[in-house]
Amino acid sequence: MTAAALSALLGHWRRHPVQLAMLLAGLALATALWSGVQALNAEARAAYDRAGALLGEAELSRLEAPAGLIDPADYIALRRAGWRVSPIVEGRADLGATRVTLLGIDPLTAPAGPAATDLPEADPAAFLVPPGLGFAAPETIREVGEAPFPLIAAPEVPVGQVLVDIAIAQAHLGLGGQISRLTILPGQPRFVPPLAELVPHLQRVDPGEETDLAALTDSFHLNLTAFGLLSFAVGLFIVHAAVGLAFEQRRPVFRTLRALGLPLRRLMALLAAEMLLFGLLAGSAGLVLGYLVAGALLPDVAATLRGLYGAPVPGALAFRPEWAAAGLAMAMAGVLVAGGQSLAQLARLPILAPAQPRAWARASGRAMRLQGAGAVALALVALTLTFRGEGLVAGFVLLAALLLSAALAVPLVLAALLSLGERLARGPVAHWFWADSRQNLPRLSLALMALMLALAANIGVGTMVSSFRATFIGWLDQRLAAELYVTARTEAEGEELRAFLEPRSDAILPVWYAEATVAGRPARIYGTKDHATFRDHWPLIAEGPNPWDRLAAGEGVMINEQLARSADLWPGDAVVLPGAGRFDVAGVYSDYGNPNAQVMLGIDAFLAAFPRAPRLSHAVRMDPDEVPAMMAQLQDRLGLPATMMSDQAQAKAVSLQIFERTFVVTRALNILTLSVAALALFASLVTLSGMRMAQLAPLWALGLTRARLAALDLGRGMVLAALTAVLALPVGLALAQVLLAVINVQAFGWRLPLQLFPGDWLTLGFWALLAALAACALPALKLARSAPADLIRVFVQER
Amino acid sequence: MTRPSPPPTGSEVAARAALETRDLVKRFRTGEGPVEVLRGVSFTLTPGQSLALTGESGSGKSTLLHICAGLEPADDGAVLVQGHDIARLSEAESAALRRGTLGLVFQQFNLIPSLDVDRNLSFQARLAGHHDPARIAALAERLGLAALLNRYPEELSGGQQQRVAIGRCLAARPAVVLADEPTGNLDEATGDAVLDLLLEACRDAGAALLLVTHSQRLAARCDGRLHLQSGRVAPA
Structure with a gap:
């Protein structure tokens, strides 16, 4: 059976x-x-x-300084007391043609991870003695190109990282003897003084907690997951x-x-x-x-x-069974x-339930009422979260509620519009057209909901990206105001560079910074020279009285939007900079493309607080026409590699390139989602076309030609797609607003103004209608070319 | 061959015939080779006259009706509607003929499920450009549908649906009504009542009626009878 x-x-x-x-x-x-x-x-x-x-840290506890960096005296105190700890230095630095993460270890005390056991053989002296030796993945070595020390290929080292001796890393990062963290090695002596007595200001972090990188990139992955x-x-x-x-x-x-x-x-x-x-x-x-x-x-x-x-x-x-199993x-x-x-x-x-189309539509009518109630409930959830929600997860729930509510409302709104069309129609065919469209709406509603979601996502994400792009380009013009950016490889070279540039430029603006923890967040503190470049161009989004004067006088600091929003610090509030003291927030500036906190401190206060900060990077104000000649001179006279210099156009191009790449994935997923929606519409129409014969054959018998019926069927699909596209517009704009004002703020820490791009909507509308045309064309063509025998079969099969 | 009597002369037929077929032949291809469903069928139907088309299942009745309606082409022979050879009509002209001159009534009613009774009744008349609200109202009254105008087809009984189908057909004032077993789905009493209506309405409107039926009893109520056997006209 x-x-x-x-x-x-x-x-x-x-x-x-x-x-x-x-x-x-x-x-x-x-x-x-x-x-x-x-x-x-x-x-x-x-x-x-x-x-x-790599350093075996995943299984080991570590000590960190809440203020950012650990003083070498703490390390010495711990070693003297018998604690077996190993110092690690980690920081981002420009190396050759790219920016890498320098990971400095003490090879004599490093824990037994792959770094201690699996790395290729190398001369230990060469590793320890300047200029040093670095281990990096072959991909990283290719990207770096010419480096200030030899690089040895080591596939065990993650891409984008370079493993060096701790002293080499400290020199390149300008950290003096300061340490990023101390790994507590296994097999500690039994009678050592407690850490709370020795280094009460350091914090013990046990293994198993999320890695810094995983925590930092969580929002990026959440964004991807949401799109998926x-x-x-x-x-x-x-x-x-x-x-x-x-x-x-x-x-x-x-x-x-x-x-x-x-x-x-x-x-x-x-x-x-x-x-x-x-x-x-x-x-x-x-x-x-x-x-x-x-x-x-x-x-x-x-x-x-x-x-x-x-x-x-x-x-x-690489193929990973976990995602394959999850996907299946x-x-x-x-x-x-x-x-x-x-x-x-x-x-x-019931066993003998009738299968009449109107009965089906009526049953769907009941479902529609339920759907309407669901749409209203979800809209209320979205509304509540708009005013009360906090955090990224609440942001995504708001997004989901908004989209789902709109999707559920689509068939209801379309039914109302089709009813209106029916009431306004003149002539029997027009009347039938609207009535028939309304009757078949339940069968197409899922595909139309999918189309609306895809279009709204496209409009929303497109508006967000375009708004971001327009704001970002304007911001780059403000932020990259200097004509030339130069980075020295060593402190001595930096001094030589400044001496060389002094008489040949309008101003040399230091780009010097120190890593620290500000308001509990990893941050970078920049020493800022008082100059018209900042006063005239810097993109402030909030400011107190005389912000630049107060910054120059060392009375106040400027903080970036990310820090302002995450720590809720605004002009008038005070912020403590470790080692520098307490400062008023004088202003808040936008800082797109950077997920971390940033603080601008007057250069004098900065140098007093961070005397050992590296003085390598500089922004140079000068006649733009003389930039190429100056770059050539720096190469010839100081031997500075071209990779250590970039003019304004180059710097902007690099920033824009990073920006564009950030959204390549978003755009690709957007297009794929729209394609899936077009396929949904096609699938529904093709399936429906098989069932439509019984509805259309009587009309043909009553005197409508097959070509006219096919044209009407095509028109019906196009009208529904066009109405859906129109409905998707406000939903997409609401989505963009949520992305710009909620998700971006929560995920990246910046808020952008919503800008409208009607040209993009028209383009998208055109593509949506083209997709709908492609989806409707085949069933319509099939109908136009159907043999009379196929239509007659409808009457013959009755018996 | 049984013809409606008395047989008219050729010139009289040409002048008076609402529907005429001449030596119709229709073949279908099957897995076992071509099968001749109609083998030289000829008949003439004058305005106001009713003709019952009887025969066993598979004898070619529905095929003959479909060819007369221009829904299907004949392989040989001709169909003339009011003197026009429908084989020479384009698809658009054929569709116009179905809209304005012919009226079709099906066994399964084939009402338009998305339209209410009122819209269904007026649909073909509006298509043909003969819309007369007073006539629709009178027809609805006469067919006992006046109280059902706002209902949808699936809310009606079989007899009510068939009355709507007949009303839709007659509202367009067709010259020829082609009815394919219009009472096949109805019980005897309802079927009789529906046929009464159809015959009476056609007679009043002067429309010719070709009625496909299995029932000898119903066939006897028509002016004439055409019996098909294996695609040929045979004695009833």
Whole structure:
């Protein structure tokens, strides 16, 4: 009985291969986008873990200074007291043609991680004695190019990091003898004084806590995950639509099978097994596709993570069973969620339930009322979170509530608009057109909801990126006002450089900084010279009275927006800078593209507080026409490599390039999501076209030509797509506002003004209608070319 | 061959015939080779006249009706509606003929599910440009549908739906009504009532009626009868 029933059920797919293809394609695409994003996240997280494991720190406790850096005297005190600790220095530095993370270790005390055991053999003296020796991944060595010390290829070292002796790192980072952290080694002597007595100002951090990098990049990965989830949801709409329509089409088969004695439970089990089989097939295909998507996107994601956070993520993808298993599980869960509603409906359906279209629409009418209530409830959640929500997770819940509420409202609004069209229609065909569109709306509503979500996401993310871009370009013009940027390799070279530039430029503005912890956050404190460059150009978003005078006098500091928002520090508040004292916040400036806190301190106060800060980088104000000649002179006279200099245009180009790369992934996922939505519409229309024959044949018999019916069907699809696109616009703008004012603030610490780009909307509308045209064209063409015999079959099959 | 009597002369037929078929032949291709469904069927139907088309299942009745309606082409022979050979019409002209001259009534009613009774009744008349609200109202009254105008097809019984289908057909003032087993889905009493209406309405409107039916009893109520057997006209 089971085999016979299964054969009858599967017969549907043999007769409707396109519908089966759409179902599998929808699920495969949904899984692909989701698992692709998960593959990217898994690769990045594995890289963070590798970075933690390099020095064996993942299993060891460490000591950190809440103020930022550990004084060497603390280290000496601990060693003298018998504590077995190993010092580590870590910081970002320009090395050759790129920026890397310098990791300085003491080879004599370093714990037994891969750094101590697996690195290639090298001369220990060369490692310890200046200029030193560095170990780095081959990819990093290629990016660095010419370095001030030899680099040895070591694949164990995470990409973007360079492992050197601690003294070499301290020199390059300008830290003097200061230490980033102390690793507490295993096998401590039994009777050592407690840490609380020896170094009460240091904080012990036990292993198992999230690594700094993982914490720092959490928001980036959350953003990616949210987009992956959105794509998955859009893909699931296709599956839901295809499964729902297949259930409806097979209702006579269900009726017959049950009438012939197949128990309901067996029928449901067979249908569930069928769906799981589809989930397995499409999920596997989706994993392969997802791997390809992730492989294509990883170089840009890696570049973004390295550029923004200094995270050591390689540009090549490795297969990881965890994301593959998770992707497959999502596919199975997705197909069950999509089919669950139909199964539940089947369980409640009387054996001989009628399958009339209007009855179906009326039943859907009840569902629509429920949907409307859901939309209102979710809108209220979104509204509440807008005013009361805090934190990134609340931001994403707001985003999800907003999108889901809008998606649920789409069929209701469309039904109202189609009713209006029906009321205003003149002529029988126009009247039928609107009434018929309204009747078929429930069958298309899932696809239209998917289209609305994809379009709204496109408008929202597009508006956010374009607003960001416009603001960023203006900000770059303000921020990169100097004509030339030069970095010396050593302190001596820095001094020589300043002496050389002094008589040949209008002003030399130091770009000197010290790492510290400000308001509990890792921060960089810059010494700032009082100059018109800052007074005229610096992009302040909030300021107290005479901010620049107070900065120059050492009475106040400027802080970046990230610090202001995360610590809620604004002009008039006070902030403590470790080693420098307490200062009033004189102003807040925008600082896009930097996830960390930043403080500007007057140069005199800075030098007094951080006398050992490296004095290597400088911004030079001069006649722009003389920049090329000056760069040539610096190369010839001081032997400064070209990679240590950049003019304003170069600096802007590099910043813009980093910016553009940051959004490559977003744009790619955007386009993929829209493609999935177009496929959803296509799948629904193709499936529907098979069922439409019975509705259209009588009209043909009554005197409407096939070409006219096809044109009307095409028009119906286009009208619905156009109305959906119009509805997506306000939703997209609301989404952009949430991204700019909530998510960005929570994730990155900056808020941007919303700007409108109607040209982009028209372009997107054009593409959406083109996608809808492509989706509607095939069923319409099929109808226009259908043989009279196909239409007559509708009347003949009645008997 | 049974013809409606008395047989008119050729010139009279040309002048009076609402529907005429001449030696119609229709073949279908099957897995076992071509099958001839109609083998030289000829008949003439004058305005106001009713003709019952009977025969066993598969005898070619519905195919003949579809060819007469221009829904399907004949392989040989001709169909003339009010003297026009429908084989020579373009698809648009054929559609116009179905809108304005022919009226179709199906066994399954084929009402438009998205439109209410009122809109269904007036649909074809509006398509044909013959919309007359007073006539629709009178038809609705006569067909017992006046109280059901705001209902949708699935809210009606089979008999009510078939009355709407007949009303839709007659509202367009067709010259020829082609009805394919219009009472096949109805019980005997309802079927009789529906047929009464159809015959009476056609007679009043002067429309010719070609009625496909299995029922000898219903066929006997028409002016003439055409019996098909294996694609040929045969004695009833």
